[in-house]
Amino acid sequence: MEYKVSDLPDTLRPYILPQTDGCWRWVGKVDRNGYGRSKSGWAHREVYEALVGPIPPGLHLDHLCRVPLCQNPAHLEAVTPGENFIRSMHPSAVAHRRGTCKRGHPIAEFRQVKDGTRYCAACRRELQRRHYAAQDWPTMIARKHGKGTYTRRTPEQVVAIRAMLEIGISQAEVARVFGCSPSTISEIARGLAHAAPIPVYDPKVVEE
Ligand SMILES: [Zn+2]
Numbered sequence: 001m002e003y004k005v006s007d008l009p010d011t012l013r014p015y016i017l018p019q020t021d022g023c024w025r026w027v028g029k030v031d032r033n034g035y036g037r038s039k040s041g042w043a044h045r046e047v048y049e050a051l052v053g054p055i056p057p058g059l060h061l062d063h064l065c066r067v068p069l070c071q072n073p074a075h076l077e078a079v080t081p082g083e084n085f086i087r088s089m090h091p092s093a094v095a096h097r098r099g100t101c102k103r104g105h106p107i108a109e110f111r112q113v114k115d116g117t118r119y120c121a122a123c124r125r126e127l128q129r130r131h132y133a134a135q136d137w138p139t140m141i142a143r144k145h146g147k148g149t150y151t152r153r154t155p156e157q158v159v160a161i162r163a164m165l166e167i168g169i170s171q172a173e174v175a176r177v178f179g180c181s182p183s184t185i186s187e188i189a190r191g192l193a194h195a196a197p198i199p200v201y202d203p204k205v206v207e208e
């Protein structure tokens with residue numbers, strides 16, 4: 001679809017300078033994010049509505065040419081805010097397109113929480129492992145003895161168990177702390193039991 005600057009109203013036409021690459025550069029007021037401002041709002045939205053038609057409620061205009069000042073409706077696409085975000089340069093959006101988190105873990109590690117935000121489970125395990133490895137386990141074990149034991153092992157406890165083993169606490173001692181048999185601890189140590197479930201990956205939802 002070809003659009004013409006000459007079809008624009010007087011409030012917009014004088015502020016648009018077509019470029020050789022096809023972009024229509026806005027030469028009027030510019031906001032601090034680099035977008036053109038017309039008298040009544042966003043210049044590109046007004047230009048789009050003047051030449052294409054009303055923007056459906058709730059939709060954003062994505063600059064396909066990646067030139068925020070461009071006003072050419074042929075370079076604009078009405079998209080949902082989510083889609084607009086996924087196409088953006090936000091670190092999470094870039095990670096989504098690259099297919100890994102910012103530390104390079106595969107997108108299969110991404111988990112989604114109830115409010116729709118996502119995080120990288122591999123990154124979180126790494127942080128947890130460091131956290132648990134930094135604990136004063138001998139003191140904590142000494143406190144724990146005589147006060148009963150844990151009956152279930154949550155994913156966090158599995159991370160703690162692995163961290164305890166990594167710093168040299170015996171499987172028998174860890175088994176006493178967590179109230180299970182040394183063979184269970186051995187299985188956890190070898191990654192045979194209590195592995196994290198495979199997440200369901202929903203590409204519609206954006207990370208973090
Ligand atoms: Zn453009």
Ligand SMILES: [Zn+2]
Nearest residue numbers: 101105120123
């Ligand atoms: Zn990660």
